[in-house]
Amino acid sequence: MDDERSTAANAQLALLLEVSGTPKPGNVDREREYDDLRFEHFMAGAVGARDGLELATEGTPVGRAFERAVAGMSQQRGGNTQFGALLLVTPLVAAATQGHLSRQGARNVVANTTVDDAVNFYRAFDHVDVAVDDPPTGMEPLDVRQGSDAEPALRDRDMTLEDVMEASATEDGIAAEWTDGFGRTFEAAHGLTQSNGPVTNRASALFLALLASEVDTFVVTQHDAETALEVRDRAQAVLDGDEDPYELAAEFIERDINPGTTADIVAGALFIALERGLSV
Amino acid sequence: MDDERSTAANAQLALLLEVSGTPKPGNVDREREYDDLRFEHFMAGAVGARDGLELATEGTPVGRAFERAVAGMSQQRGGNTQFGALLLVTPLVAAATQGHLSRQGARNVVANTTVDDAVNFYRAFDHVDVAVDDPPTGMEPLDVRQGSDAEPALRDRDMTLEDVMEASATEDGIAAEWTDGFGRTFEAAHGLTQSNGPVTNRASALFLALLASEVDTFVVTQHDAETALEVRDRAQAVLDGDEDPYELAAEFIERDINPGTTADIVAGALFIALERGLSV
Numbered sequence: 001m002d003d004e005r006s007t008a009a010n011a012q013l014a015l016l017l018e019v020s021g022t023p024k025p026g027n028v029d030r031e032r033e034y035d036d037l038r039f040e041h042f043m044a045g046a047v048g049a050r051d052g053l054e055l056a057t058e059g060t061p062v063g064r065a066f067e068r069a070v071a072g073m074s075q076q077r078g079g080n081t082q083f084g085a086l087l088l089v090t091p092l093v094a095a096a097t098q099g100h101l102s103r104q105g106a107r108n109v110v111a112n113t114t115v116d117d118a119v120n121f122y123r124a125f126d127h128v129d130v131a132v133d134d135p136p137t138g139m140e141p142l143d144v145r146q147g148s149d150a151e152p153a154l155r156d157r158d159m160t161l162e163d164v165m166e167a168s169a170t171e172d173g174i175a176a177e178w179t180d181g182f183g184r185t186f187e188a189a190h191g192l193t194q195s196n197g198p199v200t201n202r203a204s205a206l207f208l209a210l211l212a213s214e215v216d217t218f219v220v221t222q223h224d225a226e227t228a229l230e231v232r233d234r235a236q237a238v239l240d241g242d243e244d245p246y247e248l249a250a251e252f253i254e255r256d257i258n259p260g261t262t263a264d265i266v267a268g269a270l271f272i273a274l275e276r277g278l279s280v
Numbered sequence: 281m282d283d284e285r286s287t288a289a290n291a292q293l294a295l296l297l298e299v300s301g302t303p304k305p306g307n308v309d310r311e312r313e314y315d316d317l318r319f320e321h322f323m324a325g326a327v328g329a330r331d332g333l334e335l336a337t338e339g340t341p342v343g344r345a346f347e348r349a350v351a352g353m354s355q356q357r358g359g360n361t362q363f364g365a366l367l368l369v370t371p372l373v374a375a376a377t378q379g380h381l382s383r384q385g386a387r388n389v390v391a392n393t394t395v396d397d398a399v400n401f402y403r404a405f406d407h408v409d410v411a412v413d414d415p416p417t418g419m420e421p422l423d424v425r426q427g428s429d430a431e432p433a434l435r436d437r438d439m440t441l442e443d444v445m446e447a448s449a450t451e452d453g454i455a456a457e458w459t460d461g462f463g464r465t466f467e468a469a470h471g472l473t474q475s476n477g478p479v480t481n482r483a484s485a486l487f488l489a490l491l492a493s494e495v496d497t498f499v500v501t502q503h504d505a506e507t508a509l510e511v512r513d514r515a516q517a518v519l520d521g522d523e524d525p526y527e528l529a530a531e532f533i534e535r536d537i538n539p540g541t542t543a544d545i546v547a548g549a550l551f552i553a554l555e556r557g558l559s560v
Contacts, residue, residue, distance in 0.1 A: 003351045003407075009327050016296070016323040030310040030319065039310065040480050043296040044560040047289050050330065071283045076560050127283075200320050280324040280356050 007096050007275065008053040011089050014270035015046040015082055017280070018263060021203035023245045025211070025235070026219075026252030026259050029204070034253070041078025048072030049086055056093040062109060063117025063161050066090040070124040080128045084174050084218070084264035087121075088185065089271050091178070096275050103181035110178055113161035115154055121161050123148045133171060133221050142167075173217040173261035177268070184210070185265050189272035199270075199280050207266050208245065211235035216259035223257065231259055287376050287555065288333040291369050294551035295326040295362050297560070298543060301483035303525045305491070305515070306499075306532030306539050309484070314533070321358025328352030329366055336373040342389060343397025343441050346370040350404040360408045364454050364498070364544035367401075368465065369551050371458070376555050383461035390458055393441035395434060401441050402430045413451060413501050422447075453497040453541035457548070464490070465545050469552035479550075479560050487546050488525065491515035496539035503537065511539055 005013065019042040022029040033039050052069025056062060069086045095105035126147040135143040141153035142164075154164075165178040177185055188206055195202045212235035219228040231252070237243040252258075274280075285293065299322040302309040313319050332349025336342060349366045375385035406427040415423040421433035422444075434444075445458035457465055468486055475482045492515035499508040511532070517523040532538075554560075 003328075003355055005324075005328060005352075005355055006331075009330065009352075012330075013324055013327040016327065017320060020319055020323060038478055038480075039300055040297060040478060040560050043300060044285075044293055047293040047296065048283075048285060050289065050292075051286075072285075072289075075283055075285055198318055198320060200318075280320050 005274070006057065007093055008050060008057045010274040011053045011056075011093050011271050012046050012050050013280070014089060014267050014274060015049065015085055016043070017199055017203055017270050018085065018267040019043075019046075021200045021207060021266070023249040024204050024207045024263065025238075025245060025249040026231070026257045027207075027263050029249075030200075032249055032253055034256075037078045037081070041076045042081045044076035045073040045078070045081035048075045049082060052086070053090070053093055056090050057097045059097070061117055061120070062091050062094050062113060063120030065094070067120040067124040067127075071127050074128040080130050082267070083124070083128060083130050084260055085267035087174050088177060088182070088264050088268040092182065092185070092268060092271055101272060101275055103183065103186055107181045110162050110165070110181075115158060115160055117161035118154045118159050118164045119148070119151045121164060122146065122150045122154065131218070131222055171217060171220070173214070174264055176217075177265070182268065184214075185268040186272060188265060188269035189276070192269055192273040193276055193278055199278065203266055203270060206269060207262055208235055208238055210262045210265055211259055212239050216262045218260035218262075219257060222260075227257065231257060285554070287337045287373055288330060290554040291333045291336075291373050291551050292326050292330050293560070294369060294547050294554060295329065295365055296323070297479055297483055297550050298365065298547040299323075299326075301480045301487060301546070303529040304484050304487045304543065305518070305525060305529040306511070306537045307487075307543050309529075310480075312529055312533055314536075317358045317361070321356045322361045324356035325353040325358070325361035328355045329362060332366070333370070333373055336370050337377045339377070341397055341400070342371050342374050342393060343400030345374070347400040347404040347407075351407050354407040360410050362547070363404070363408060363410050364540055365547035367454050368457060368462070368544050368548040372462065372465070372548060372551055381552060381555055383463065383466055386466075387461045390442050390445070390461075395438060395440055397441035398434045398439050398444050399428070399431045401444060402426065402434065403428045411498070411502055419447075451497060451500070453494070454544055456497075457545070462548065464494075465548040466552060468545060468549035469556070472549055472553040473556055473558055479558065483546055483550060486549060487542055488515050488518055490542045490545055491539055492519050496542045498540035498542075499537060507537065511537060 020030050022031045049069040049072050051072050052065050055068055056065035073082050091109045094109045095101050125144050132144055165175040168175040169179045192202055215228040215232050219231050238245045300310050302311045329349040329352050331352050332345050335348055336345035353362050371386055371389045374389045375381050405424050412424055445455040448455040449459045472482055495508040495512050499511050518525045
């Protein structure tokens with residue numbers, strides 16, 4: 001048995017390091033939590049996800065591995081802790097397992113997804129409530145909240161998981177990564193490997209930089225576009241030294257503003273960086 | 281695949297919840313860390329230990345499973361994060377796997393240890409520096425810091441891992457648990473299952489209660505008996521409302537006082553409680 005961390009272990013560690021970064025305005029971190037969504041739920045979520053992540057390293061198709069990771073992640077009382085992070089990390093784990101943890105390698109994983117992967121992706125929504133927008137008119141049969149009930153519609157339309165992601169890439173930051181070779185995630189990983197200091201500090205600094213660079217689509221879903229623009233601009237104000245990150249974190253928690261998509265990209269970037277030798 | 285957390289997953293989660301409890305005067309927790317021993321090192325330690333813990337659930341002898349867990353745990357830059365916790369948890373994982381997570385079940389695991397288990401226990405010291413006392417005169421060949429070099433002496437004297445633990449039970453709180461059917465650990469687990477609220481809060485409250493009840497043997501090793509007595513009495517003062525736990529935590533961190541044995545017992549108690557259905 002090799003003592004080095006396996007690919008699945010690096011993916012699990014990425015989830016744990018992501019939530020350990022602080023301050024991360026609006027999200028649960030080591031020093032901030034909600035009464036019903038606590039730091040301990042993220043610990044249990046990362047523990048439960050491990051077996052599904054292992055499957056992704058053993059050649060199980062990404063849809064199934066993701067569904068299993070979500071099933072394990074959801075075995076805690078906080079609800080959705082790492083759904084988006086697992087959606088981002090699972091194809092990267094598959095790419096790493098295939099020996100091609102690169103944008104092209106990730107594109108190949110996405111291109112090779114099947115209708116079964118799409119069915120399993122929908123099935124994952126059976127395990128946990130995820131905040132999503134209502135679908136456009138006529139698309140109700142493909143509302144992800146249908147969960148496994150969407151299977152006939154997916155098979156009728158012959159939709160692969162790549163097709164599903166393309167359909168929501170404009171509204172969802174994770175789907176956008178899926179359809180763009182995970183460009184923001186790889187770029188963020190490069191930033192992590194180039195920086196210094198405690199990894200959790202690098203993760204929280206990356207979170208702020210990403211938050212200031214693009215609108216967080218989860219905030220759009222959870223609140224509205226105006227709130228998401230405000231979040232982006234105030235993250236920039238922190239970077240400019242015009243706002244205190246701790247005060248902003250307290251305010252966002254108070255207003256229930258959770259830039260979850262940005263956190264998911266940090267988790268994906270941490271995974272890539274760990275695979276590339278980032279030391280903890 | 282069952283969605284419920286496996287026994288190995290519960291053991292890993294116990295390690296993560298233990299370090300997430302705060303305040304825990306003197307030890308690393310979510311809000312306190314040392315420059316060279318940080319929260320992230322405990323995350324990586326718990327991730328790395330998982331494969332060894334899995335081995336313990338697959339019938340691998342406890343000495344070997346422990347050595348593998350320590351090898352994985354040590355794949356981070358902080359040094360010894362969870363050596364003692366793994367030493368306490370591994371036989372409990374074995375007992376749980378055998379369907380007898382009870383004091384008698386744990387006693388049976390201990391009684392069935394072999395010389396090979398002792399050799400693997402010593403081998404674990406090859407992976408990480410652990411603070412220990414000098415051995416008594418004449419016992420130098422069995423100094424744990426000999427690591428795998430102690431194998432001939434162990435085999436000459438036909439010492440099982442139970443024998444090794446009995447030899448240090450008076451000075452080491454973990455060894456004392458091994459030779460006493462893990463009495464404090466099981467009692468602490470009972471307390472956890474009877475209390476309410478966030479699990480990490482219950483863990484930190486348990487830590488303080490245990491710290492006030494007995495001298496922490498790691499503090500004796502690291503400092504001296506007088507310091508350990510002071511630690512015990514000041515934990516009692518916190519329970520009595522005469523000291524502020526946060527100020528005490530800051531002072532102990534400043535003085536480099538780490539009641540590690542007490543933290544290890546909390547980890548063991550969390551594992552037992554999780555196996556018995558404690559919800560996170």
